Amino acid sequence: MGLSNWFVVRQELSSRRKKGLAVASFLLPILLWCLVSYVPFIWHPMMKVSEPGDVDYFQVDMLVDKVTYRQELENMQEAGKALPTASPANPIYLPAPHAVVEAFYTAFTTPPAQRDGLWLHQSLWQSIQVIFWGFLISSLIGVPLGVLAGTYTVVSRLFEPFIEFFRYLPAPAFGALAVAVLGIYDGPKIAIIVIGTLFQQILVIANTTRKLDYSLLEAAMTLGTSKIKLLRYVVIPGVLPDLYRDQRILLGWAWTYLIVAELIGTSSGITWFITQQARYEHFDNVYAAILMIGIIGLSCDLLLAWLGKRLFPWNKSANKE
């Protein structure tokens, strides 16, 4: 029952331990955040004014750094005027957990500040649509091309050298061009996600396809499978579970391009929400929105993982997870 029980090299843990550790992996950073936020002597480089006293520019709830505060305190003491009071605080860009949780809730219940503004869920829906179309278009081209390149050397040799080059070009660099070609609304945003995802996708899927055990193809050929049928009846079903796993990972990559994509043309979606809130220094809302992206991404991935297990019951490695 000792500690060595937990640290066995590359051995499975019991499912209770695994679940406990999964919870702990979220609790640890939250705990750290709580410590920094709620324990006054950890960090807290600022002072939050509760009583301005006679300092003419101090206001209630104003954040000043400790050096300035001490200076003003001394000034007031020397002048014999009313002293300001304040308590240690963290900078405005680090709100406490409870503030973010509150913001998370109120973000959905508060109507937009501007008349023509969007509710948070509307912004999110915009973002999800951009991701969806971007990833769909990328996959419609990338998956077939990747599988073909992994199957036929001709296709691989014809496309891969150029793709290897193109994938190094940063997708955001095409922002201006995309706006010129596709206008200022969703077109260029979707294009950026496609550019960011597609080229990696082709290479990743081509590699996955190449990993298919060649002896399966040989076995199929000795059973009288024609060359044309090999692709449809051996290659595609054979790589499907791995291809599905690749798509899950690539969808995560598509999300990372979202923020950049949404800054192009008219700012929109969750990014617009974040930049707006940051402008007014509502950092609790910013954190809430970032959290939201994380939650959507993770739950999407978990859903796909669960679905994968049911779609591919023969896949031993996926079912072991």
Place this chain on the structure above:
Amino acid sequence: MENDMDYLKQSDAVKARFDKIKQREVILEVKGLDKVYKTAKGHTTALKNINFKVHRREFVCVIGPSGCGKSSLIRILAGLESYSGGEALLDNEPIDGPCRQRGMVFQGYTLFPWLTVRKNVMFGLEMNGATNEEAGREVDLWLELVGLEKFTQAYPHELSGGMKQRVAIARALVNQPRILLMDEPFGALDAQTRAKMQSHLLEIWRNIDITILFITHDLDEAIYLADRILVLKAHPGEVQEIIEVSVPRPRNPEQFNSPEFLATKARLEALIHPAEKTEHKDEPDVHIPSRMIRFVNVEDNVE
């Protein structure tokens, strides 16, 4: 034991059987077959001037030290590799690419993991345009023959090695090939399962019209299964001898100690052993000292 018995000496029954076999049509004929691999370091001759014939319903084993090209030979016959010279004929037609007339069973099972046992066996029929109904009937018959009727809906990863190989055999045979090529099919199985599979294979072979070319490096396996054994030697792969196995049929595991069996085995060992010696030249000689330093208490004896 009479180890001095001549391995070529055949009883009248065995001789009569061989005469009968030789009168059957020739299924597979290999004439002056060469295989040269071109590598960066130059040319390597894997097979040189291989000649042999296999008659209908004959069971031929190919044996030889590693590097003798036995795998190359069977892959060429399956159409999975090209050859550099000579001829390989199936029913007098030159072999060109893989086809269903030459079924193959691999050491690594190569079952399609995404298909159930039943669908795996059905694969060949479906690829050749059989309707689902026809194929289904055939497949059920074959699954019963290999004793897997209870596992039709299982996926390959749920099966043991022996069961997987039985599926692979059924999958190849359901196509009704002219010849079944087997590349060390039982090499990955444990001794017990292997013995069972050998008997099972003989049983199948006895009951259906199939010719088998079987590669192995296990001498006992070769003698137990084969009518004739093709012995290859390494560097380059050449036919050293084609032995007519004098052990009478039907075979059973008790024959492993019969004089014919032992004589044949002695002959095979004599053929393969010197070849093995030359091969070990690649590896540094592991020298076991005759007297070792004792690390345990004098009274702590194991023998």
